[in-house]
Amino acid sequence: MTATTLVATATAAPAAPSTAAETRPTCVAHTLPVRLADPGPATQTLWGELCYPRNARPTTVQFLVHGGYSNHAYWDFPVGNGYYSYVRAATAAGYATFNVDLIGAGHSSHPLSSQVTSDAGAVALHDAITALRQGTLDGHSFGKVIWVGHGTGSYYARTEIPRYGDVDALIQTSALHGFNAEHVVSGQANVYPAVNDPKFANSGYDAGYITTKPGTRASMFLYPATTVPAVAAADEALKDVQPTAAITPPAVPHQIRVPVLVVGGAEDWLGCQGVTVYDCHDPASVLAYESNFYLPEAQLEVALIPQTGHLVALATTAPLTNSIMLNWAAGVAAPQ
Structure with missing residues (x-):
């Protein structure tokens, strides 16, 4: 397979229905001891929720890793009766999912922010993948693992996968290599130490944990035409923190030797709007640029979702995004 584009054909976003068609999965939360160094002691804890289709135990699991200033709720959003839940969509398609909180977010441990580097986060996530493959969580081992990352969760993959090949x-979402420099500056102005925020004022986090300032998320992360007000309000309420040390750009091309799908919102404020190195309304131009960052073995494919911003799972176009991701996944690692 050569590098190709997957064309998202929708020209208008569907309205969000009041109910979801997906069957609710069976889910159990787990807390794993993990390391921040390899070799090193397992001094931290990583939280995740393992979900199965009802009455099934597939041997392929999708490993869901959220983005910055967020947590596991991104992949299983509590608005819309499952409409915005990738967990529901993936389990309905026959996959198991393990939806984690990154170290430094959600229910996982929060060490000193300076300790949560790209390498440290990659080690912790590798320990979680090892647990999935060995059946440590519930006695059921997985023969195949598909990493599904959003933003920061995609960036961690670029460190972890070349190192461990596990x-x-x-699948990377909202992690294109182009960016709007002016929006980068604006985005930096829209974050501050989490302890300055009313939500995290009593958290005890050190100043290296940052979060988005109140009222700034929607303009950065959501596209108005495909955003339901209740989703924007919930995203603001559910926001989380990010350690400033978390992401160091890895060497390129990324030494990833498994199939890669890159999915983006065509109106992503940071990665598409005003970006000059490609045109997100022309997937072929995005593919041509992104191919510079991957080995041929990645068999890179790219899909751009019309009228969609950075948070692709929270747009009314989510069913289109889910369909593209799951159809691609079935072609490389079917839910067996």
Whole structure:
């Protein structure tokens, strides 16, 4: 397979229905001891929720890793009766999912922010993948693992997968290599130490944990035409923190030797709007640029979702995004 584009054909976003068609999965939360260094002691804890389709135990699991200033709720959003839940969509398609909180977010441990580097986070996530493959969580081992990352969760994959080679495929969302420099400056102005925020004022986090300032998320992360007000309000309420040390750009091309799908919102404020190195309304131009960052073995494919911002899972176009991701996944690691 050569590098190709997957064309998202929708020209208008569907309205969000009041109910979801997906069957609710069976889910259990787990807390794993993990390391921040390899070799090193397992001094931290990583939280995740393992979900199965009802009455099924597939041997392929999708490993869901959220983005910055967020947590596991991104992949299983509590608005819309499952409409915005990738967990529901993936389990309905026959996959198991393990939806984690990154170290430094959600229910996982929060060490000193300076300790949560790209390498440290990659080690912790590798320990979680090892647990999935060995059946440590509930006695059921997985033969195949698909990493599904959003933003920061995609960036961690670029460190972890070349180092450990422990997954069978990679889906990256909202992690293009181009950016709007002016929006980068604006985005930096829209974050501050989490302890300055009313939500995290009593958290005890050190100043290296940052979060988005109140009222700034929607303009950065959501596209108005495909955003339901209740989703924007919930995203603001559910926001989380990010350690400033978390992401160091890895060397390129990324030494990833498994199939890779890159998915983006065509109106992503940072990665598409005003970006000059490609045109997100022309997937072929995005593919041509992104191909510079991957080995031929990645068999890179790219899909751009019309009228969609950075948070692709929270747009009314989410069913289109889910369909593209799951159809691609079935072609590289079917839910067996």
